Amino acid sequence: MPxxxxxxxxxxxxxxxxxxxxxxxxxxxxxxxxxHERLSIxxxxxxxxxxxxxxxxxxxxxxxxxxxxxxxxTNTERVKKAREGVMEFLLINHPLDCPICDQGGECDLxxxxxxxxxxxxxxxxxxxxxxxxxxxxxxxxxxxxxxxCMRCVRFSEEVAxxxxxxxxxxxxxxxxxxxxxKTLDSEMSGNVVDLxxxxxxxxxxxxxxxxxxxxxHTETIDVMDALGSNIRVDTRGAAVMRIxxxxxxxxxxxxxxxxxxxxxxxxxxxxxxxxxVRKSKKLTAATWAEAFKAIKSKLKGVKGDExxxxxxxxxxxxxxxxxxxxxxxxxxxxxxxxxDGSAADASVRSGYIMNSTIAGVEEADYLLLVGANPRLExxxxxxxxxxxxxxxxxxxxxxxxxxxxTYRVAEYGDDAAILKAVLDGxxxxxxxxxxxxxxxxxxxQAALTGEQGAAVLKAARDIADKYCxxxxxxxxxxxxxxxxxxxxxxxxxxxxxxxxxILDDAEAGKLKTVFLLGADEIDTSGLxxxxxxxxxxxxxxxxxxxxxxxxxxxxxxxxxxxxxxxGRFQRTSKAAFAPxxxxxxxxxxxxxxxxxxxxxxxDNITQLRARIAKDVPGFENIDVIQVAEWGDFGKQGDIxxxxxxxxxxxxxxxxxxxxxxxxMADCIDARGGLVEEATGTNG
Amino acid sequence: xxxxxGFSWTPENEAAAQKHIxxxxxxxxxxxxxxxxxxxxxxNGGHLTIEIMEYIADYLDMAPIKVQEVATFYTMYNHKPMxxxxxxxxGTTPCWLRxxxxxxxxxxxxxxxxxxxxxxxxxFTLSEVECAGACVNAPVVxxxxxxYEDLTADSISxxxxxxxxxxxxxxxxxxxxxxxxxxxxxxxxxDFISEGEGA
Numbered sequence: 001m002p003x004x005x006x007x008x009x010x011x012x013x014x015x016x017x018x019x020x021x022x023x024x025x026x027x028x029x030x031x032x033x034x035x036h037e038r039l040s041i042x043x044x045x046x047x048x049x050x051x052x053x054x055x056x057x058x059x060x061x062x063x064x065x066x067x068x069x070x071x072x073x074t075n076t077e078r079v080k081k082a083r084e085g086v087m088e089f090l091l092i093n094h095p096l097d098c099p100i101c102d103q104g105g106e107c108d109l110x111x112x113x114x115x116x117x118x119x120x121x122x123x124x125x126x127x128x129x130x131x132x133x134x135x136x137x138x139x140x141x142x143x144x145x146x147x148x149c150m151r152c153v154r155f156s157e158e159v160a161x162x163x164x165x166x167x168x169x170x171x172x173x174x175x176x177x178x179x180x181x182k183t184l185d186s187e188m189s190g191n192v193v194d195l196x197x198x199x200x201x202x203x204x205x206x207x208x209x210x211x212x213x214x215x216x217h218t219e220t221i222d223v224m225d226a227l228g229s230n231i232r233v234d235t236r237g238a239a240v241m242r243i244x245x246x247x248x249x250x251x252x253x254x255x256x257x258x259x260x261x262x263x264x265x266x267x268x269x270x271x272x273x274x275x276x277v278r279k280s281k282k283l284t285a286a287t288w289a290e291a292f293k294a295i296k297s298k299l300k301g302v303k304g305d306e307x308x309x310x311x312x313x314x315x316x317x318x319x320x321x322x323x324x325x326x327x328x329x330x331x332x333x334x335x336x337x338x339x340d341g342s343a344a345d346a347s348v349r350s351g352y353i354m355n356s357t358i359a360g361v362e363e364a365d366y367l368l369l370v371g372a373n374p375r376l377e378x379x380x381x382x383x384x385x386x387x388x389x390x391x392x393x394x395x396x397x398x399x400x401x402x403x404x405x406t407y408r409v410a411e412y413g414d415d416a417a418i419l420k421a422v423l424d425g426x427x428x429x430x431x432x433x434x435x436x437x438x439x440x441x442x443x444x445q446a447a448l449t450g451e452q453g454a455a456v457l458k459a460a461r462d463i464a465d466k467y468c469x470x471x472x473x474x475x476x477x478x479x480x481x482x483x484x485x486x487x488x489x490x491x492x493x494x495x496x497x498x499x500x501x502i503l504d505d506a507e508a509g510k511l512k513t514v515f516l517l518g519a520d521e522i523d524t525s526g527l528x529x530x531x532x533x534x535x536x537x538x539x540x541x542x543x544x545x546x547x548x549x550x551x552x553x554x555x556x557x558x559x560x561x562x563x564x565x566x567g568r569f570q571r572t573s574k575a576a577f578a579p580x581x582x583x584x585x586x587x588x589x590x591x592x593x594x595x596x597x598x599x600x601x602x603d604n605i606t607q608l609r610a611r612i613a614k615d616v617p618g619f620e621n622i623d624v625i626q627v628a629e630w631g632d633f634g635k636q637g638d639i640x641x642x643x644x645x646x647x648x649x650x651x652x653x654x655x656x657x658x659x660x661x662x663x664m665a666d667c668i669d670a671r672g673g674l675v676e677e678a679t680g681t682n683g
Numbered sequence: 684x685x686x687x688x689g690f691s692w693t694p695e696n697e698a699a700a701q702k703h704i705x706x707x708x709x710x711x712x713x714x715x716x717x718x719x720x721x722x723x724x725x726x727n728g729g730h731l732t733i734e735i736m737e738y739i740a741d742y743l744d745m746a747p748i749k750v751q752e753v754a755t756f757y758t759m760y761n762h763k764p765m766x767x768x769x770x771x772x773x774g775t776t777p778c779w780l781r782x783x784x785x786x787x788x789x790x791x792x793x794x795x796x797x798x799x800x801x802x803x804x805x806x807f808t809l810s811e812v813e814c815a816g817a818c819v820n821a822p823v824v825x826x827x828x829x830x831y832e833d834l835t836a837d838s839i840s841x842x843x844x845x846x847x848x849x850x851x852x853x854x855x856x857x858x859x860x861x862x863x864x865x866x867x868x869x870x871x872x873x874d875f876i877s878e879g880e881g882a
Contacts (some may be wrong), residue, residue, distance in 0.1 A: 157746075166748035168755040179748040180733070 004070035019061035019072055020048050028074050031083060031112045033090075033197045034149035035062035038253065039158060042150050045090070047112065049082040050074045058082045080116075087117035090147050093128045093172075094198070101145065103199030105212040109147065130175055136183030137666035138190050138262055140207050146176050146200035152192040159255065160186040161386050161406025176200070183670045187379035187651060190261040194244065194254075203242060205262055205663045210234070210241045218575035219246055221562060222260045223314045223483035223555040224655065225378045227358065228564030229256050233264075233556050233575035240264040240556055240576060250359040250625075251564070257379040258667065259651065259658060266661030267554055270539045273580025276549040283549065288581065292595040294548050298531040299596065302512040304331020308502045311337040311493055312518030312536065313482030313655055316560025316572065317619075318605060319552075319585035320484065320491050321612045323517055323535075326589045329598040336495040336502060337488025339521045340647070342445045343453030343634070344478065346489040351461065351633035353486060353567035355474035356440050357625055362388045364475075366436035368429055369409075370419065370460055371400040371447025371644040372479045376651045378565070381479070382406065395436075397429050400446065400644045416447060417641040419459040423466065433467035433475075441468055442477045446647035458634030465630075474630060479565055481647055481654065483555075486563035490616045506530045516542045517585065518552070520656045535585055537578075538656035550592075551582035554657060558584040559605055561612075561619070569622050690735050696722050700742070713745045716753055720760055729765035729808075758812070766801045766808035768846050770794075771825040774811045777818035782835070786822050787811065789836035793843050806847055819863040820856055829854035833866075 003012045004019075009026045018041070023030045033045035043063035050061045053071035058079060061072070073079065091113065098104045130143040148167065153176065157163040164179045164186075178184050184192070193203045215234040222229040222243075229252035232244045243264050245256040275291035276283040286294070299307075307330050311320055320337065327335050338344060344352040356364060361384045374382040382405060388394035389407040397410040399418050412418055412429060421427035425434075433439040443460045447453070461476065468475025480486060495501065499522055505511045507526040515533045516524075520540040524532070527545050534546035537554045557578040561571050578584070583591075586608055593600040602608040613619040618626045648654055652664040692700060699722055703715040716739065723735050731754055740747040754760045761769075770790055774783050791797060794807050801808040817823045820832030824839060831842055831854060838857040845852045860866045 163746035164748060166746075166752045168752060170756045179746075179751070 002066050002068040002070070004066050004068070004072060006072045007074055013066050017066045019050065019052075019059070019064045019066050019070070022066045023050070023061060023072070023074060030061055030074060031116050032062060033108060033112075033147060034151065036151055036154075036195065039151060039154040039195075042154065045147065045149050046086045047083065047090075047116075049079060049086065051076050051079050083116040084118045087113055088121060088123075091117070091121055092123045093144075094147060095127060095144050097145070101142070101199035102140075102202040102207055103145075103196075107199060108197035128172055133175075133177045134181045134183075135178050135201070136185075136189070136670045137663065138204055138258060139184065139193060140202045140204035142200055142202070143175060143177075144200075145198050147198055148174060148176065149197055150176075151195040151197070152176065152201060155192055155195050156184060156186065156189075158390070159191070159383050159386070160184075160188045161383075162186040162189075165192075185671065187257050187259070187375065188255060188383060190258045191245075191255050203262075205265060206242045210236050215241055216575075218556075218573050220556065220573040220575060221570045222256065223562060223572075224257065224259045224263060224658070225380075226480035226483050226485060226565040227251055227378050227380055228483065228562055228568065228570045229260055229380055230570075231256060231260060235556075235576045238576045238579070240267050250357065251568075252380045253384075255380055255383060259379075259654070259664065262663045262667075263658050263661050264556075265663050266538075266657040266659070267556060268579075269662065270656075270660040271537060271579050271582070272539055272543070272549055272551040273582055274551060275581060276543075276546075278547040283543075283546075288550075288591070291548050291550060292592055295533055295592060296595055298547070299330065299513060302330075305334070306510065306512040307332040307514070308334040308495070308505070308511050309336070309515035309517065310339065310499060310502060310519040310522065311335065311484065311488055312516070312520060312542070313339060313484055314555060314657075315484040315488065315517050315585070316555075316558065316562055317484075317487040317491060317569075317612060317616070318560055318608050319517060319535075319589070320488055320493060321615075322586040322589035322600060322608065323515065324491060324493065325600050325611075326593050326596075327515070329593060329596070329600070334495045334502065335493045336499050337485060337491075337493035339482070339499055339519055340445055340449055341453070341498050341500055342448040342485075343457050344445075344448060344480075344485070344489060344494075345454075345457065345633035346492050346494045348628075348631035348633040349490070349567065350474060350476065350628035350630050351457070352478050352480075352489050353563075353628060354442075354477040354479065354565045355628060356438075356477050357566050358384060360438075360473075361385055361394070361440070362392055364388065364394055364436075364438045364440045365392075366432050366439045367394055367396045368422075368433060368439070368441045368463075369396065369398040369400060370441060370443045370456070371416070371647070372442050372444025373401065373403050373405070373446075373646060373648065374442070374479065375403065375405050376646075376648045377444060377479055377481050379651075395432065397432060399429075400444070401646055414643040415641055416452065416456055416644055417639050419456060419463065420639060423459055423463050430463075430467065433463070438470060438473050438475065439468045440475045440477055442479050444479050444647055445481055446644050449645075449647075452637060452639050454635035455637030455639050456634075458636050459639060461632070461634050469630070474627075476630075483562050483564070486565060486567055487561065490563055490567075490619075491612070492615075503527065516546070518542065518656070535588055536656070537582070538660050540656035540659060542656075550588050551578070551580065552585040552588060553578035553582055557582075560584075561609070561622075566625060567628060568625055569619060571622060690723070690727065690732070690738050692723075693726060696726050704743075713743050713749075716743055716745070716750060717757070719743065720750070720754055724760060729767075729769065730761040730763055732762075764801070764805075766806050768807050768826050770807055770809045770843070771812045771815070772809070773813070773815040773817075773821070773823045773825070775814035778815075778822040781821040783822040785836045786824060786834055786839050789839050790824075790843065793840050807843070820860075832856045833858040833860060 013022045032048045034042045048061045049058035051073040132141045153165045156165040218233045222231045230246035230248040234242045275286045277286040277294045386407045402411045422429045464476035503526040513531045518536040520542045524545045532546045533548045534542045535550045556575045652667045658664045703718040704712045707714040736750045740750040815823045824831045833856045
């Protein structure tokens with residue numbers, strides 16, 4: 001443990017710490033551009049120069065390991081001069097276009113030029129000009145502003161695992177580009193915008209729409225996948241202008257996926273902003289009172305077992321609980337949250353969460369994927385797996401579709417029946433699981449759908465039980481795609497026969513009324529015969545055959561609780577008001593219950609949460625991992641040989657908000673174009 | 684950067700490439716990227732294309748952009764078709780002091796092209812390079828792999844004429860001189876050597 005002195009303060013740091021990190025530990029700020037704690041050290045911007053006693057010249061603190069007995073000064077005249085010099089060089093070719101630069105106001109170069117630079121520049125020659133590069137629909141480039149810190153290049157190679165960025169030519173002619181100026185083909189590409197310390201790479205959809213200082217920041221969580229990435233929603237008035245990641249070491253570190261970041265324009269398009277009632281086959285706008293009256297008259301004489309409800313992927317727990325209570329008051333318990341027909345079993349909590357946790361991936365030494373494609377289903381989790389595979393010796397095996405996950409994967413084949421061999425110990429994966437100190441099995445929803453879903457779940461459970469249990473370590477993990485799914489299972493929203501049963505019964509006329517809470521991933525054509533009450537945000541699949549439509553709030557417009565795929569409860573905050581007449585979902589059910597004559601026993605969200613807490617243990621423990629007791633789940637059964645259909649076919653179109661987003665559509669177009677181009681050049 | 688189609692190693696070049704790769708430890712085959720690019724450039728008649736770079740990237744199991752980075756960083760990799768003779772005139776200070784401006788002027792007028800251009804018959808490409816590292820024999824011109832040293836406007840013109848005519852040309856110093864030894868033969872210790880030999 002080296003002990004060094006920084007500006008007169010003695011500090012002892014871990015071996016391998018750099019001088020810059022040691023400075024941060026004692027609270028001394030060292031300016032930097034190229035250094036980033038989650039990327040490899042480059043040492044090419046020279047901004048972090050500090051004085052080290054006995055060294056002939058200033059040292060780059062980001063690249064110098066802290067040594068015992070070092071004496072570091074960061075406030076000498078020489079350091080000041082060095083910083084001024086570096087700053088002056090960096091500004092030689094940097095345009096003074098801050099007033100028209102989107103980075104203005106949140107620019108590292110701007111801030112550090114103010115803090116550490118000279119007042120003026122002595123360079124009278126022409127500045128260099130660099131042609132802008134095309135990097136796809138998400139990243140806007142102004143390459144003249146680039147200071148060659150290489151963060152984006154290191155990110156794409158190290159974190160995203162898509163080594164498509166690089167620096168061409170040399171010296172004054174150096175240019176950062178993507179390979180052949182193609183779209184940066186990663187689900188994580190938007191993060192380079194955050195990493196860029198200047199305005200060279202900025203967000204294309206956000207371009208010239210707002211200034212950072214006029215935005216209201218709301219800290220909330222994301223619902224595009226089941227990780228619950230921590231985000232900050234920036235709004236101006238009622239409009240969401242952009243979405244940025246927030247630091248959460250155990251979930252998303254500081255990354256978010258492109259869908260999380262760029263879906264925001266989908267919050268404005270195709271919104272339902274007023275209730276609708278179907279009158280003589282045509283949906284007509286109505287008031288809330290009219291809509292409720294219509295529901296009441298439709299429900300007249302309908303028995304409890306003729307009513308069912310399907311809950312969508314992005315429902316918060318408050319809404320689901322209120323719907324469940326409303327259904328109970330109508331005499332029905334038939335409410336289903338597994339839209340995709342997954343066999344996830346609500347009876348044992350450890351059977352439907354990621355017991356090893358997301359951060360636990362870094363401790364694991366073997367990971368068996370079963371019908372899971374983390375790159376598309378949870379890109380941020382995929383970068384965590386990549387990190388573990390790169391740095392911590394994690395080995396990954398896969399049963400399912402062979403996809404490029406950006407790290408080395410032992411492909412065992414696309415056949416669910418392999419699980420039987422793994423279970424009886426005759427497969428190579430069994431030996432690997434047995435040998436591993438902390439083995440993980442990650443079951444994706446793809447493996448759990450279809451007729452043999454329950455049998456696959458049981459087999460995975462038994463494999464985990466046999467090979468993946470260690471002291472203080474539960475290696476069974478389920479990867480969800482729906483943000484609301486774990487919450488729904490916590491509330492016990494599963495029905496015999498699942499979604500297909502409801503749809504079939506509705507088609508057969510056994511169901512008279514079906515409530516849909518943002519359920520858009522199902523084929524609603526079977527519901528034509530029944531009265532469909534759709535509560536949701538977007539005009540998507542769910543409204544096609546709806547008879548009464550009630551507008552509700554999207555995830556940025558309400559206070560809601562979500563349990564992520566680890567079972568961690570987190571809450572969203574209201575960043576903006578829902579458009580028009582739209583209301584928070586739970587309050588819609590509360591108001592409807594009043595009209596229907598049996599008022600739900602809560603008047604505000606606090607009371608509702610207290611009610612949920614009675615059913616769901618640990619519900620009030622926000623952002624805490626709760627260890628779930630191991631149990632038995634799934635159903636013993638035969639597993640036929642056959643491929644596992646992927647759970648997500650189109651990463652950019654997995655939910656109604658994304659489907660309404662023009663930016664997501666552009667992302668798909670950009671990739672469609674890419675496929676053609678690739679065949680053209682590769683012959 | 685231009686396109687070619689269907690690049691793949693000739694058997695001799697494949698063997699040469701494998702020889703370079705074998706110099707590096709298992710899994711470090713990417714270290715051989717520079718010699719491989721050079722071999723490929725020679726095989727392709729003097730320049731690299733995107734397709735060749737992708738071929739080498741594939742051959743060495745590395746990202747194409749990494750190969751492109753290397754190939755665009757170093758000036759001796761060319762990215763457009765070159766003449767049969769690549770005339771590289773050194774214009775750095777020692778050569779410049781010894782009259783490289785005249786050499787450049789002679790090349791330009793003889794070939795009728797400017798810097799970075801190729802003659803219409805595809806015989807010559809003219810370019811100015813930084814220090815060729817043969818300052819003792821300044822001014823220097825490198826044509827393909829050979830150095831022509833101690834040049835004058837006349838001697839370079841003659842060389843270019845001979846090359847254009849397909850005649851044999853003698854590389855090295857174009858004056859009476861052995862490599863970098865004194866012009867006109869040995870001038871120092873002459874007597875001593877002969878005396879010593881005599882004694």
